[in-house]
Amino acid sequence: MNENVMLYWIKNIWTKRERISNPQSLLVLDSFSAHIVDSIKRCFGEKNTNIAVIPEGLTSRLQPLDVSVNKSFKTKNEWMAEAVKELTPAGNLKKPSYETVANWVRDPWNAVDVDLIRKSFKCCGISNKHDGTENDWVFNYNRLGQGNQPGDEVETPSDDECGNEEDKEGETDDEYVGEEGKWMRKQMKNMLMRKRKWMRNMLIREKKRMKRENTKKKRMDMMMNTKITMIKEQITLMYGMIDRWL
Template sequence: MKKSILPWFYRVWQTDQKLPPVFIFKRKNLPKNMKFPAGVIVRAHEKGWMDESGTIEWLEKVWNKRPGALFKKPAMLVWDMFRVHKTNEVKNVAKNMKTTLAVIPGGLTSVLQLLDVCPNKPFKDQLCKMWSEWMCSGMAKLTKGGNLMKPESNLVSQWIKDAWVSIPSEMIEKSFRKCCMSNVLNGSEDDAVI
């Protein structure tokens, strides 16, 4: 691993800039006349998951907007072994962005993937809270058959944005240290790995 990458990673999070979340609806297309909130990227996928084209779009629309990307400063992107993270096309796009890809070995995601280590639980807790408040507010409607109707896509997108905004940048920074991705190399921050 190049030593120059580690300090850059730390500077990215010192800017207090979190990259925007991407939300994928399980549907063929997004509603045409629906407005989605700024600060969240919304996509549709028939199966509701990220594929190779979605990963490339994420690299271009999210990762390529991080601090330093415009000047092609070297960076490292750590993600899991999901097969689309390892395709040649994805690797080439990342390489053109001067991004070194680091793939977390199977079974270690809960230890080394930043989102899993700290912010995912509070993020999901916040989303559950918003959904519960919506349910209790009387805004939830029932179908003719008595089943609960889904909330509108733009409302869910707003919840995602608000939940992401509620995650403090310090928690993301702590995740980097806890996963040993931005600790100083002299060992003085090794106690963060607890």
């Protein structure tokens, strides 16, 4: 996703949606950079669309997709196991066909309850009535009725699990899952490792920036102190000359 793709989406998909009565629309977006650049904001304004940007780190509580809809995709780990794991001549994993990917997306999407989508918007405080009668929906995710069923849980590997798959007895978790599960775990691990590396690099860059700022401030303070000292010396010298001649 980038700025050009976002502009294309606004002009060719978002504005093609049929409006019911109110010409103004509200679109809730996360804080991804391509969503909030000036050109995107102007384009939304031209299309009578108001945007509400979710602060970073709060999409899991304020974005309806993350609150409910995405669960149908994230909890069905077996969808990747259906891939035909063919290898290229170079030994790399062959990409699945568009038809296969479309089927992966279609099946969990068909399992999404339409009423669940409506409820998720209320839990995120987006479509609630203005008279306050639905305020008790906000952040009340129990109303979604999405209690985890046995086998539905999706655990996020810890840093130790991402870096080392061996347990205390020297065995690996892969011994207890099939080939499809191993392939799935490998893909998830690679994704998490890339994410962790990106976050580590961001932290390093921020530390370097702060160090540069501190160094610059110290240098400015040193220059200022030097100038003050020189001025004091000149004043002292001037008073000495005045005392001598007067």
